Structure formats: structure tokens, C-alpha cells
Amino acid sequence: MMKRYARFNYLICIYLLGIAFFTLFRIAETIAYCATTEGPDDFGGLYLHALWNGFRFDTAVSTYLLALPLLLLIIGEMTRFRKRWYYAVIHYMLMTFYTVAFFGCAADIPYFCGFFTHIDVAALGWLDTFGTLTSTLFGDPINIMYLVIFIAIAVGWWLLGRLIYRRVLLSHLGENLGYSRSIPIALLLAGVLFLGMRGTITKFPIRISMAYFCNNPFINQIGLNPVFTFIKSIEESGRDANRPVQLIDAKEAEEVWREQQEWPVDESLDEASLRLPDGMNVVVVMMESMSAAKTSLYRSDDSYTPYLDSLMRQSLTFRETYSSGIHTHNGIYSTLYSQPATLARQTMRSVPMPYVCGLPQALDAAGYHTAFFVGYDENYDNMRGFLYQNGFDLVVGELGFPHKESKSQWGLPDHVLFEHVIEHCDSISRRGPFFACCMTCSDHPPYYLPEGTSFVPHHEKMSEKMTEYADWAIGQFIQKASEKPWFDNTLFVFVGDHGLFLKPVYDMALPHNHVPLLFYAPSQIVPHFVDRLAMQIDIAPTILSILGIEVPKPMQGIDLTHVTRPYAFFSADDKIGCVDGELFYLFRVKAQSASLYRYKEHSLDDLINSLPEHAEALRRYALGITQKSQNMLVDGTTACGGERKN
Numbered sequence: 304m305m306k307r308y309a310r311f312n313y314l315i316c317i318y319l320l321g322i323a324f325f326t327l328f329r330i331a332e333t334i335a336y337c338a339t340t341e342g343p344d345d346f347g348g349l350y351l352h353a354l355w356n357g358f359r360f361d362t363a364v365s366t367y368l369l370a371l372p373l374l375l376l377i378i379g380e381m382t383r384f385r386k387r388w389y390y391a392v393i394h395y396m397l398m399t400f401y402t403v404a405f406f407g408c409a410a411d412i413p414y415f416c417g418f419f420t421h422i423d424v425a426a427l428g429w430l431d432t433f434g435t436l437t438s439t440l441f442g443d444p445i446n447i448m449y450l451v452i453f454i455a456i457a458v459g460w461w462l463l464g465r466l467i468y469r470r471v472l473l474s475h476l477g478e479n480l481g482y483s484r485s486i487p488i489a490l491l492l493a494g495v496l497f498l499g500m501r502g503t504i505t506k507f508p509i510r511i512s513m514a515y516f517c518n519n520p521f522i523n524q525i526g527l528n529p530v531f532t533f534i535k536s537i538e539e540s541g542r543d544a545n546r547p548v549q550l551i552d553a554k555e556a557e558e559v560w561r562e563q564q565e566w567p568v569d570e571s572l573d574e575a576s577l578r579l580p581d582g583m584n585v586v587v588v589m590m591e592s593m594s595a596a597k598t599s600l601y602r603s604d605d606s607y608t609p610y611l612d613s614l615m616r617q618s619l620t621f622r623e624t625y626s627s628g629i630h631t632h633n634g635i636y637s638t639l640y641s642q643p644a645t646l647a648r649q650t651m652r653s654v655p656m657p658y659v660c661g662l663p664q665a666l667d668a669a670g671y672h673t674a675f676f677v678g679y680d681e682n683y684d685n686m687r688g689f690l691y692q693n694g695f696d697l698v699v700g701e702l703g704f705p706h707k708e709s710k711s712q713w714g715l716p717d718h719v720l721f722e723h724v725i726e727h728c729d730s731i732s733r734r735g736p737f738f739a740c741c742m743t744c745s746d747h748p749p750y751y752l753p754e755g756t757s758f759v760p761h762h763e764k765m766s767e768k769m770t771e772y773a774d775w776a777i778g779q780f781i782q783k784a785s786e787k788p789w790f791d792n793t794l795f796v797f798v799g800d801h802g803l804f805l806k807p808v809y810d811m812a813l814p815h816n817h818v819p820l821l822f823y824a825p826s827q828i829v830p831h832f833v834d835r836l837a838m839q840i841d842i843a844p845t846i847l848s849i850l851g852i853e854v855p856k857p858m859q860g861i862d863l864t865h866v867t868r869p870y871a872f873f874s875a876d877d878k879i880g881c882v883d884g885e886l887f888y889l890f891r892v893k894a895q896s897a898s899l900y901r902y903k904e905h906s907l908d909d910l911i912n913s914l915p916e917h918a919e920a921l922r923r924y925a926l927g928i929t930q931k932s933q934n935m936l937v938d939g940t941t942a943c944g945g946e947r948k949n
Contacts, residue, residue, distance in 0.1 A: 311380075311488055313472040314373060318365055320463060321401050324456065325361040325528065326354065328408035331452070332415060333525055339416045349522045356514045356526030359502055363509050364530045366499030368400040373496060377489045385476055394468045401464075402457050404530045409453035411529035413446055419520070420655040421529045423536035505702065506680055511535060511654060512688030518696050523688070536654035548646060550879075550892070550926040553934055559927025560859075566866050574619060574864035577849050579827050582736040584793040585666065585846060586728070588780075589634055590773065591746045594802030595624070596814040597770050607762065607770040610778035614797065615821050617830045621837040621863065624820035625871045625882070626801040632684040633874075634800030635742065637839040639663060640693065641858035642932045642941065646892060647876040650936065651689040657936055660855040660943035662843035663694025666738045669852050672696055672731050676724050677742040678715035699723070711751035713744040717776035718756065720744075725783055732789040742800065746773040781823075794850075795823040798842060808905050809898070811880050811889050816873040822849075836871040836882070837863055857941045859932055872925035881925035886914070888921035897922065 333350075346353075372393050379389060407422065414422045502509025514526040551559075569575065590611075595601055599612040600622055606612050627637035628644030632651050637643060640661030642650070650657065663673045674697040681687040681700025690698045701714035704723060708715050715723075724741050731737045745751070750769045752760075758775045760768040777797070784790050799818030806814065820837055822828055822845075840860035847854045848862040861868060872881035881888045887902035899910040899918045911918050935941045 311376070311492060313467060314369060314376060314492075316467045316471055317397055317401075317464065318369060320460075320467065321365050321368070322358065322361050324401070324405060324460060325364070325408065326357065327456070328405065328412070329354070329357050329525060332408075332412045335412050336416050336521065336525075346519075346522060349517055349519060350525075352516060353514075353522045353526040356516070357528065359509065360514065360526065360528040360531050362499045363502040364404060364528050366496050368397070368404060370496060370500075372397045372400075373492060377493075380489065381486075387473070387476065390468075390472060390476065394464070394472070398461055398464050402460065405457060405460065406453060407530045407533060408528075409449055409456070413449055415524075415529075419524075421524065421527055421532040423533055423655050505682075507682055510682055510685065510688075511656070512682045512685040515688040515691040515698075518691055518694075520692055523691060532654060539652060539654045547933060547937055548648075548892070549930075551923070551930045553930065555923070556927045556930035556934060559924060560931040563861070563924075563928065566861065566869075568865045569867055570865070572864065572867070573831060574833070577619070577828065577864050578851060579794060579824065579849050580792070581851060582670075582792075583824075583827075583850060584728070584732070584736050584789055585671070585738045585796070585850070586724075586784075586793055587638065587662075587738075587740045587796045587798070587842070587846075588777070589631075589638060589740070589742045589798055589800045590777070590819075591631070591743045591800055592803050593746065593770075593773070593799030593818060594805060594814045595622075595799070595817045595819050596802065596805050598819055600819060601814075607767055608774040610774050610781075611797070611819065614777070614781065614823060615819065615832075617825060618797075618821035618823040619828050619831065619833065620819070620821040621833045621835070623834060623871070624798070624818055624837040625816045625839070625873045626799060626818045627839045627873055629801045629804075629815050629875045631742065631800045632686075634798075634839060635684075635686065638798060638800075638842050639690075639740065640941075641840045641843040641860040642936075643838075643840055643859060643872070643929050644874045645929055645933050645936075646874050646879070648933075649684065652685045653936075656685070656689055656692050657939070658942040659693050659936075660857045660941060661694060662846060663690070663738065663740075664943050665843075665847055665852055665855055666736075667694050667696070669736075669850075671736045671738045672734060673738045673740075674699065674727055674731070675740045675742075676700075676720060676727070678717065678720040678744045679713045697727075699727075710753060712749055713747055713751070715744075716751065716753040717743045717745040717773055718753070718779050721776060721780035722783075725780070725787065728784070728789060728793075729787060732787075743773060743776070745776065746770050791826045793824065794827070794846070796842060796846065797821050797823065798839065808902075808907070809887070809889060809900060810891075811875050811878045813880075813887070813902060815875060816880070822846075833863075835863070836868040836884070838868070838871050838873070841868070855943050857935060857943070859928055870921060870924045872921075872928065874929070879925050879929065881921040883917075883921065886910070886917055886921065888918055888925065890922060890925070 375393050411422045511532060515523040598608045599606040627633045632649055633644040636650055640659045642659060667673050673695045675690050675695050677700045679701050681698055681702060687698045701709050704715055708719050710716055724739055728737060728739055746769050750765050752768060752772060758772055760771050762768055762771060798820045802815045802818050804812050804815050838860060841863050844854045844858050844860045845863045849864060870881055870883050877893050879890045882902060885901060885903055887900045889898045897911055899914055900906055
């Protein structure tokens with residue numbers, strides 16, 4: 304009976320053989336890495352998990368390789384076409400597809416051991432210098448060895464494939480399978496193939512971040528298939544938003560950066576004496592879409608955030624704080640790693656993922672346990688992969704919480720997410736100091752207002768109700784946290800991930816970037832409002848400074864307790880803005896045009912020509928620091944210590 308399924312059995316056998324060979328390359332890469340570096344001595348059960356991830360990525364690659372051959376086999380089955388040459392073409396096509404993929408795996412071994420990243424689009428740069436490429440390949444005995452190994456494995460692949468082809472397919476080529484069976488089987492295999500391409504049954508198709516499950520960078524990366532990462536790197540590099548921008552000359556950008564390092568320290572500031580006890584816990588809450596325009600900072604008579612307003616009065620609150628961008632990935636990246644947004648670039652989704660030094664690594668080095676919580680899918684914007692690679696011990700999102708708690712597209716309601724954060728802080732506080740970061744999500748459309756709570760809205764519009772709910776959830780969080788023994792030894796930092804597009808006066812809406820920022824530690828920090836400028840990139844350096852921990856050199860921000868910021872800049876995809884205490888410089892990158900306004904007066908008079916020196920100072924600073932940050936990413940010097948990594 305099974306002889307009738309010969310054509311489909313053949314494809315399944317080739318798939319299984321391909322998975323075995325992909326796994327063989329993965330194990331070979333592990334051995335090579337451990338032999339050439341000071342790799343971990345014991346992977347424990349983590350390696351088995353990495354192999355499982357590898358199976359998923361290998362399957363995703365295999366299904367793309369199998370797609371055309373499957374289509375041709377289905378055509379042959381439905382038309383009863385039994386010519387040997389037809390199936391020989393399918394076989395040799397399939398063997399060739401896999402051989403090319405295996406060559407990529409073989410080439411990846413020395414590349415990975417040398418750069419600690421899988422082969423990516425950057426490797427194509429070698430093609431521009433063919434002589435250098437050939438001398439590198441054939442001048443190094445190690446590379447020749449890998450080439451010989453690849454040839455040996457490729458020969459084995461072809462011999463085993465030929466055996467399967469002859470015994471499984473050719474010997475039963477004349478067998479027929481009725482339409483009543485062939486059609487359902489063909490549909491089933493097509494469905495399985497589609498599922499394999501997608502790689503998951505969750506909301507998002509398989510992506511690089513799904514290989515990351517721990518804080519061991521080797522274990523996370525070894526589960527990836529280099530063919531998959533290579534294709535993804537080409538896709539990402541082709542996106543206009545991810546192409547390097549040239550805003551200002553590199554030398555001038557370096558000068559602007561050095562000038563910022565020389566800004567004077569002012570010990571006369573009210574916060575200059577602020578120093579928290581050693582080992583104090585840190586909890587950072589990034590509030591979804593929390594514009595300052597929703598709070599009493601703007602709306603003294605009709606605020607949507609009564610609890611946050613109350614909390615600001617009990618905290619060190621910076622009234623004039625600006626988010627780096629207008630997207631959540633901007634807020635996470637800038638708040639945690641003290642790097643500005645680079646227009647529409649999604650740095651966390653870059654392939655390969657960059658190493659960026661920030662708050663998690665600095666606190667980890669100081670003995671803190673680090674964890675990140677988000678209510679929706681942690682693979683969104685490649686959060687899980689990027690955060691695991693850059694300092695977090697634990698990253699938990701929707702997939703890590705009970706399924707019944709996920710109530711909408713954005714997963715868990717804020718108050719439920721906060722309950723999990725408190726549970727984690729309870730459990731981890733016994734081990735030493737902790738750093739917990741939480742990204743809320745309820746105040747983002749499509750909205751879901753949870754039932755069965757004590758929350759009572761006071762506004763009519765759903766968007767206003769959701770802001771009220773998000774504020775209520777923060778109140779519940781602080782109230783429950785205050786009952787815990789670790790509360791008095793914890794610094795809480797609240798900041799909007801970005802603002803909201805409200806009542807735009809200019810073609811870059813300031814409420815979209817103006818956010819609340821408060822440092823709350825009732826037993827340690829004297830409450831007061833600060834009217835000096837602040838940016839999200841200043842949060843990490845400020846936290847580390849008041850904890851007495853050295854600030855890593857790659858950080859672009861300043862310590863707000865000792866330095867007065869003369870300018871604050873921010874971006875909105877294709878625009879960059881910069882403000883001082885009076886003027887707002889707006890640069891439209893695509894149009895290459897600029898304007899200068901008195902934003903405190905909401906004036907529409909463009910002063911770009913009448914105040915050229917002021918405009919130039921604002922332009923130079925905003926573009927200089929942005930360019931400096933991008934140049935560091937391109938050079939690979941954003942890693943801790945500023946050394947080049949990768």
C-alpha cells in the first residue's frame with residue numbers, strides 16, 4: 304500500500320535527511336566554536352533547547368527548498384505523468400537547492416567563529432574584491448579544511464539522496480494513487496508546507512528573536528539557520544528605513560559628541576547631592592502612549608491621569624522630557640541603552656543584531672538580576688532576541704503568561720501584567736538587588752477595557768477611558784508594591800515610551816514626543832519638579848549615577864542630576880526636531896528643508912532666516928549626536944567598553 308505514496312514518501316525522506324544534515328552542520332559549528340574560543344564548558348539542557356530551535360529554523364528553510372519540487376510532484380501525480388526524466392529533474396533540482404544551503408552552512412562556520420555572528424549581507428562586500436576573497440579563502444589552511452569537509456558532506460548528501468531517489472521513488476514510479484487519496488494528501492502536504500514556512504502557529508511568523516530564550520549569546524545564536532539569517536539580513540538591509548543615513552559629516556559629529564562630554568558639571572543643582580544606597584532595586588515602567596498632554600503637566604483642570612499626577616508630586620519629576628521617537632521600539636531602545644532614534648530605523652530588528660551597552664549590562668555587572676516584562680508578544684519588534692543579547696537575564700511576554708490572561712491583540716491588560724511584575728520582584732528579591740523593566744500596552748488601539756475590576760471611568764471616549772484605566776493600573780501597582788518588603792529599597796522610574804499625536808501646531812507634533820518622566824523613591828528622594836530639558840537617553844545614565852555605578856562610555860545621554868541640558872532632540876521617522884528653552888528647530892529630512900519656531904508661544908512665524916545662528920546650533924547638535932550614534936552602530940563600537948564587537 305505504501306508503494307502508492309512513493310512520490311510523497313520520497314519528499315518526506317529528503318526533508319528528514321536534510322534536517323539531519325543541517326543538524327550535523329550545527330554540531331560541527333558548535334565543536335569549531337568551542338575549539339577556537341573560550342566557549343562554555345557545560346551547556347546543560349540549554350543545548351537541547353537550542354537544537355529544538357534549530358529544528359524549527361531548519362524546517363522553515365527546508366519548506367522553502369521543498370516548495371517547487373512539491374508542486375511539480377503534485378502536478379505529476381494529478382496528471383499521471385510517469386516519465387523518468389521529469390522526476391529526475393525534480394530530484395536534481397532538490398539536491399542542488401540543499402547543496403547550496405549546505406554551502407552556506409559550511410561557510411558560516413569560520414565566519415561565526417571569527418565574528419560571533421552568522422553570515423549576513425555584509426559578507427557580500429567581499430565580492431567587490433575578488434582577489435582578496437580568493438586569497439583569503441585559499442590562503443588559510445583552516446578555510447581549505449572547511450571546504451574539503453563541505454565537499455565530503457556534499458558527496459555524502461548526493462549519494463544518500465540518490466539512494467532514496469532510486470529505492471523510494473523510481474522503483475515504484477508506476478504505482479498509481481487514486482484522486483480520492485492524492486487530492487487530500489496533496490492538500491495536507493501543502494498545508495504542512497505553509498505551516499513550516501511560517502514556523503509557528505502564533506501571531507507572527509518565525510523570526511530571529513524566537514531563537515533567543517536565555518542570556519547565553521552562543522546558545523541563542525547556535526539555534527539559528529545561517530541561510531535564514533542571511534536572507535533576513537538582505538531583507539532588512541533593503542528597507543529604506545534601515546539604510547545608513549548621512550545627516551552630517553562624521554568629523555563634525557565627533558566634535559559635537561566631544562563637546563557634549565565637556566558640558567560642565569553643576570554641583571549647585573538641587574539634585575546634585577542625590578545618591579541612593581548601594582544595592583537599591585530599580586523598576587522602570589515605560590507607559591504606552593503616555594504623552595505629557597494627557598497629564599496635569601498640560602491639563603491642569605481635566606487630566607486623564609489623576610494617580611500619575613499624584614505620583615509626580617511625590618517624585619523628582621522632569622516636566623520638559625522628550626522621547627527619542629514616536630514608536631515603542633524607539634522608547635525601549637533609548638530608555639534602556641541611552642542611544643537616540645535614527646529616524647525610522649528599527650535598530651532592534653537589525654540583522655545581525657548589534658551589541659549595545661546600556662542599563663541592563665551595567666546593573667548586571669553590579670550584581671543585579673535583570674528582567675523585562677511586556678503584555679503582548681515578546682517577539683514583536685524583535686524584543687526578545689535583542690534584549691536577551693543585550694543584558695537581560697529574563698524576557699517575558701504574552702507567550703510566557705497563562706493563555707487565559709491574554710484578552711486582546713495586545714495581550715494582558717496592564718493591571719494583570721503588573722501583578723506578574725510584583726510576583727517576580729517578590730521571588731527574586733531574596734537573591735539580591737533586581738532590575739525589572741515593564742512595557743505597558745493597554746493604552747494602545749485596538750482598545751480592550753477589562754471587566755471585573757474596581758476601575759470606574761470618568762470620561763466618555765474610549766481612548767480617554769483607556770488612558771484612565773492605564774493610570775488606574777499604575778495606582779494599583781504602586782499600592783500593591785508598597786505592601787512588599789522590597790518597596791522601600793526600590794527606585795521606580797516612570798516614562799512614556801512616546802507621546803500621542805494631539806493638536807498639532809507644527810508638522811511635527813510636539814505632544815507626540817513630550818512625555819512625563821519621574822523618579823520615585825519615597826524614602827530616598829525629596830519630591831520636586833524640574834523644568835530643565837531632559838531626554839529618554841538621559842534616563843540610564845541618571846539612574847546609574849544616583850546608584851553610584853559607573854556609566855558605560857558608549858551611552859549618548861547625560862546625568863540629569865549634575866548636568867544641565869541646553870538642547871533636547873527627537874525624531875518622527877522622516878523628521879528631526881530639537882528644542883531649547885524657547886526655540887524649536889524642525890528638519891524635514893526627505894524634503895531637506897528646515898524651520899525655526901517659538902514653540903512656547905505656539906507661533907507659526909518661521910524664524911529660520913532671521914535667527915540663523917540659533918537654528919545652526921540646534922541643527923548641529925541634533926544631527927551630530929544622531930549621526931554619532933549611527934556611526935557607532937555601523938562601526939560596531941556600541942558594545943560595553945566601546946570596543947568593537949562582531
